[in-house]
Amino acid sequence: MYPIPIIAEALINGLMLGAVYALVAVGLTLIYGVLHIVNFAHGAFLTLSMFGIWLLWEHAGLDPYLSILMLTPIMFGLGYGVQRFIIGPAGHGRDNSILLVTLGISIVIENGLLVVFKSDTRTIATDYGFRVIEIGPLLLSWPRAVGFVATMATAVIVWLILNRTDVGKAIRAVAKEKLGARLVGIDVNHIYAMTFALGSACLAVAAGLLMPVFYVNPQTGGAFVLVAFTIVVLGGMGSVTGALLGGLLIGVVEAASSLFLGDSLGQLGIFVLFILVLLFKPTGLFGARI
Amino acid sequence: MLEVRNVRTGYGETEILRGVNLTVAEGEIVAVLGSNGVGKSTLNMALSGILPLWSGEIEFTGHRIDQRSPAEIVEAGLVQVPEGRKIFPNLTVEENLELGNYRGDRSRRKAMVADVYATFGRLKERRRQYAGTLSGGEQQMLAIGRGMMSAPRLLILDEPSLGLSPLLVEEMFTLIGRLAGEGLTILLVEQNVMQSLEIASRAYILENGEVVVEGAARDLREDARLRQAYLGL
Ligand SMILES: Nc1ncnc2c1ncn2[C@@H]1O[C@H](COP(=O)(O)OP(=O)(O)OP(=O)(O)O)[C@@H](O)[C@H]1O
Ligand SMILES: [Mg+2]
Numbered sequence: 001m002y003p004i005p006i007i008a009e010a011l012i013n014g015l016m017l018g019a020v021y022a023l024v025a026v027g028l029t030l031i032y033g034v035l036h037i038v039n040f041a042h043g044a045f046l047t048l049s050m051f052g053i054w055l056l057w058e059h060a061g062l063d064p065y066l067s068i069l070m071l072t073p074i075m076f077g078l079g080y081g082v083q084r085f086i087i088g089p090a091g092h093g094r095d096n097s098i099l100l101v102t103l104g105i106s107i108v109i110e111n112g113l114l115v116v117f118k119s120d121t122r123t124i125a126t127d128y129g130f131r132v133i134e135i136g137p138l139l140l141s142w143p144r145a146v147g148f149v150a151t152m153a154t155a156v157i158v159w160l161i162l163n164r165t166d167v168g169k170a171i172r173a174v175a176k177e178k179l180g181a182r183l184v185g186i187d188v189n190h191i192y193a194m195t196f197a198l199g200s201a202c203l204a205v206a207a208g209l210l211m212p213v214f215y216v217n218p219q220t221g222g223a224f225v226l227v228a229f230t231i232v233v234l235g236g237m238g239s240v241t242g243a244l245l246g247g248l249l250i251g252v253v254e255a256a257s258s259l260f261l262g263d264s265l266g267q268l269g270i271f272v273l274f275i276l277v278l279l280f281k282p283t284g285l286f287g288a289r290i
Numbered sequence: 291m292l293e294v295r296n297v298r299t300g301y302g303e304t305e306i307l308r309g310v311n312l313t314v315a316e317g318e319i320v321a322v323l324g325s326n327g328v329g330k331s332t333l334n335m336a337l338s339g340i341l342p343l344w345s346g347e348i349e350f351t352g353h354r355i356d357q358r359s360p361a362e363i364v365e366a367g368l369v370q371v372p373e374g375r376k377i378f379p380n381l382t383v384e385e386n387l388e389l390g391n392y393r394g395d396r397s398r399r400k401a402m403v404a405d406v407y408a409t410f411g412r413l414k415e416r417r418r419q420y421a422g423t424l425s426g427g428e429q430q431m432l433a434i435g436r437g438m439m440s441a442p443r444l445l446i447l448d449e450p451s452l453g454l455s456p457l458l459v460e461e462m463f464t465l466i467g468r469l470a471g472e473g474l475t476i477l478l479v480e481q482n483v484m485q486s487l488e489i490a491s492r493a494y495i496l497e498n499g500e501v502v503v504e505g506a507a508r509d510l511r512e513d514a515r516l517r518q519a520y521l522g523l
Contacts, residue, residue: 166392169385173378180376183338184440185364185393 002259005137010259011252016144017213018251019151023206024224025231025243026158027199033238034175034195037095038229040102041082044109045200047221049075049207051113054216057124064124065146068208072201079200084193106222113218121217129212147209154205155244161198162240171195175238227254227267230274236284245286249273291316291475292337292368292444297346297356299336306332308499309346314444319466319476321486321507324496330479331373333496334448337477338370339363351443365393367443371450373479375433379422383413386421386432390439399439406435409465427458434465444475451482463489487511 024046031039052071056062062070082105091098131142162168173181174191182188214220231250235242250270257269277285292314300306306329314320322330335341337348339360348356350368358366378386387406391399407414410431416424421432430450437445447466451459459482467489470476480486487493487507495503495510503510 166388169381169389170392172380173389176380177376177378179340179372180378181389182340182360183364183370183372183376184389184436185361186389187359187361 007259009138009140010255012138013141013144014251014253014255014258015248016141016148016251018248018254019148020206020209020247021224021227021231021250022244022247023151023154023202023209025228025235025247026155026240027202028225028228029232029235029238029240029243030158030171030202031195031199032232033240034171035098035192037098037102039196039199040099041105041109042102042199042203042228043221043223043225044106044113045075045079045221046203046207046224047113047216047218048078048109049204050211050214050216050220051117051122052204053207053211054122054124057211058122064126064208064211065150068150068205071204071208075204076197076201080193080197082200083196084189087196088189088192110218110222117218119217119219121215123215124211126212141213143209143212147213150205150209154202155240158198158202158240167191167194171198227270230270233274234277234284235286239284239286242284242286246284249285291351292477293347293349294333294337295347295349297333297336297348298344299332299341299346300344301332301341305344306499307336310496310499310501312494312501312504314475314477316475317470317473318492319470319478319490321490321493322477322479322496323481323483323486323493326481328496329499330496331448332499334370334372334446334477334479337363337368337446361393364440367441368446369437369440369442369444370446371433371437371448373448373452375429377421377424377429377432377436379420381421382418383421383424383432384417386436387413387439390436391441394439394441402439402441406438409438410435426453427455430454430458430462442474444477445469446477446479448479449481450478451480451485459485484511 028039028042031037049071053064053067056067056070057064086105087098087101090101128142132139133142133145162172170181170186170191171194174186174188178188227250231243231246234249235246253269253273254266258266261268294310294312297307297310298305310333322333324330332341336343339355339358343356347354350366353366355363355366355368378389381389384403387403388399391402412428413431413435416428421429424432434450450466451462454462463485466476466478478486478490487510490507492505493507493510494501
């Protein structure tokens with residue numbers, strides 16, 4: 001058995017990493033809630049964002065946190081364009097086709113990245129990557145704390161967009177009542193694209209928060225999205241709050257299972273929890289939708 | 291104000307409207323009647339630009355609207371309160387109203403919401419409540435209120451009395467009369483034949499995707515043969 005401070009430290013660090021998972025999941029669940037499809041390109045978009053952060057660091061010497069400001073509008077635009085001009089037209093409004101198109105896009109992006117960057121793993125060595133904050137007996141990772149705070153701030157921004165702007169209200173309206181939305185003059189295709197844009201912008205933030213503590217290679221995003229998908233199901237498909245809480249929970253569960261079962265089995269706890277939830281509460285832990 | 295000429299449309303291969311002709315003049319209440327499945331709602335979807343026409347023309351305030359998008363049609367002032375209300379259950383009452391004004395002039399939004407609340411006091415009491423938790427009658431009020439928020443010049447009401455208690459049906463018809471009295475033009479699709487004929491100036495009876503009878507509401511009300519054949523009275 002470990003001493004209490006070690007356990008607490010691990011769990012809090014896990015919670016803070018979970019926040020960044022949550023950010024990836026928020027985008028995924030938003031897209032699911034509105035378009036009713038699982039966006040298979042989400043992982044590739046995350047990888048792309050992480051490479052974006054890496055490139056800005058490597059070639060422009062830009063700090064990853066600063067790069068977020070630059071990358072967020074780019075990913076927003078990319079998400080908008082990909083939905084509006086590729087997924088929408090190529091999907092013909094059929095869920096199966098849309099699913100395949102997003103899968104196709106992810107394959108194209110991943111292979112494009114493989115061609116350009118090979119399968120090498122890249123990291124960013126910032127001077128704060130291993131910095132810790134001492135709180136009493138606890139040593140907490142500084143970049144993870146930044147990640148936690150920035151995720152919460154992003155979540156608040158997403159919440160404000162969804163609840164305080166016309167576009168956000170339209171996004172929520174389209175999620176539940178498409179015909180009603182069209183009859184008040186909402187352009188559903190534009191709203192779909194805006195939803196994609198918002199989900200993709202969250203990835204740019206997540207990428208900037210991850211790079212100081214993680215690595216990137218062309219497959220990285222895929223692994224994250226698997227966890228993010230688990231979070232989406234845990235939180236209730238389409239629930240933004242659920243994704244946020246689910247992400248935090250998954251972070252803690254992963255940290256606990258790494259601590260007690262060893263690093264290589266860290267994700268085991270996640271999938272055990274996932275299966276338990278599917279068995280006993282298939283609608284997710286935190287029901288409320290968008 | 292509205293002119294529908296030879297409109298044909300349907301779903302997939304199935305033709306539903308087989309050449310519908312209909313006009314609505316400014317300030318009128320025009321009723322569209324007919325039994326279930328004859329194509330009344332289909333006509334409304336064609337008018338709102340949701341369902342593309344196979345052929346025919348729709349003119350609104352002198353301009354062709356049959357190739358326009360639903361958003362442009364709303365902006366032009368042709369607004370529909372659809373069958374089944376189609377309100378946004380996961381948004382609050384007030385958010386539903388705000389979205390009614392999505393294409394409109396934002397600076398007038400507050401005043402318009404206040405107008406709707408003046409008409410429907412119940413909605414004001416429930417402004418922060420999720421629309422999905424409203425009673426059927428309240429949801430219908432909200433649907434009409436949301437329609438009013440689009441600043442309609444012509445309001446299409448598709449079975450507004452559906453699912454309401456007799457008392458509320460009465461109130462609904464009073465309200466429709468009042469809206470018309472304030473100068474709104476109304477296209478009223480209804481199953482409540484006698485009540486509709488009482489407030490409408492003219493009416494069309496649809497059968498099998500075609501207009502089979504049209505005339506002044508008063509004449510239709512008194513025509514015994516029609517009452518038997520089409521109105522089941
Ligand atoms: N989305 C759709 N796809 C295929 N067929 C449809 C669709 N909507 C309606 N129909 C068919 O079109 C016909 C006309 O339907 P419509 O809803 O216009 O009738 P209605 O006159 O409004 O009937 P009601 O009084 O019951 O509302 C019906 O046979 C219906 O089954
Ligand atoms: Mg109908």
